Amino acid sequence: MNTNASIPLAARSGRPSGALLNATRFDPAAQDDVVTVPGLPTIDDGLPRATVLADTDIAILAEDVLRAATYLPLDVVRVRVDGGWVTLTGELDWKYQKQAAARAVADLRCVMGVTDRIMIRPKVSTGWSATPG
Numbered sequence: 001m002n003t004n005a006s007i008p009l010a011a012r013s014g015r016p017s018g019a020l021l022n023a024t025r026f027d028p029a030a031q032d033d034v035v036t037v038p039g040l041p042t043i044d045d046g047l048p049r050a051t052v053l054a055d056t057d058i059a060i061l062a063e064d065v066l067r068a069a070t071y072l073p074l075d076v077v078r079v080r081v082d083g084g085w086v087t088l089t090g091e092l093d094w095k096y097q098k099q100a101a102a103r104a105v106a107d108l109r110c111v112m113g114v115t116d117r118i119m120i121r122p123k124v125s126t127g128w129s130a131t132p133g
Helices: 018-023 028-035 055-068 095-106
Strands: 078-082 085-092 113-120
Touching (some): 055 078, 095 113
16 A cells, blocks of 8 residues: 555655645644643653744744845845734745745744735736847
8 A cells, every 4th residue: 555645745755845834833832732641651752842932033033034035125025923823925026036935934943834925016018029020
């Protein structure tokens, strides 16, 4: 039986897709509850516990990451955080910029998920062409 058939290809490659990455995020308090079930011995798994930050601290980190990104114009993408969930808004010229901004913020350890509301500016055609035809 092939158990990988129902697992998305990105997940089988070891790097989950953005949707899967957001779906696998969990509440660090829930992890502590599972480890400390009354009547069972405590297990030290040696894994670092997730850090919980205030929404304002997450917003500052996200803005710093976006500001450091060389592929984004400065101060175009706005960040709002509510309960660890980041919402990105603004306008960019290219789809790759939109995708990279969301990915960069989603990769922050303390972010629970990302809602990407960044719009792509429409390209305006003048109807004029330099080539005859």
